[in-house]
Amino acid sequence: MKSLFNAYWAFTKNMENRAMDYGLNYGNPKIFLYLMRNEGCRQIDIATNCFLKPATVSTVLTTMEQRGLIERRPSAEDKRSYEIYPTEKGKEMFKVVSDGLDDTTTAALAGFSDKEVEQLRSYLDRITANLGGHSPV
Numbered sequence: 115m116k117s118l119f120n121a122y123w124a125f126t127k128n129m130e131n132r133a134m135d136y137g138l139n140y141g142n143p144k145i146f147l148y149l150m151r152n153e154g155c156r157q158i159d160i161a162t163n164c165f166l167k168p169a170t171v172s173t174v175l176t177t178m179e180q181r182g183l184i185e186r187r188p189s190a191e192d193k194r195s196y197e198i199y200p201t202e203k204g205k206e207m208f209k210v211v212s213d214g215l216d217d218t219t220t221a222a223l224a225g226f227s228d229k230e231v232e233q234l235r236s237y238l239d240r241i242t243a244n245l246g247g248h249s250p251v
Contacts, residue, residue, distance in 0.1 A: 129218050146207065147211065149198060
């Protein structure tokens with residue numbers, strides 16, 4: 115179904131453009147949104163829930179850490195892994211990302227009734243479940 119694929123890419127491109135306006139890189143918005151709802155998660159959790167490769171997440175997290183947006187803390191349960199936490203600067207950037215997501219969603223759903231929005235949400239949730247995923251945000 116080309117329409118679903120086209121809608122996904124249009125939405126993603128819009129979010130990427132907004133993220134780039136604030137100096138964020140590809141992957142930052144999705145990871146930010148997941149991290150803010152799951153503070154202390156591990157890199158593998160982010161990769162799994164954001165449908166990204168662990169190597170991609172590692173690269174994005176390293177850049178975010180260098181920019182002071184996140185910090186990695188040794189896990190108390192597994193000394194070989196780290197838990198990821200947003201810094202105060204990261205939490206401020208999250209607000210920007212969250213507002214961008216809200217703006218993009220509002221633009222995407224312009225002209226839809228509340229009932230249509232709820233139907234669309236239900237359909238997208240079912241598609242995600244059918245494909246073995248779950249919502250990262």
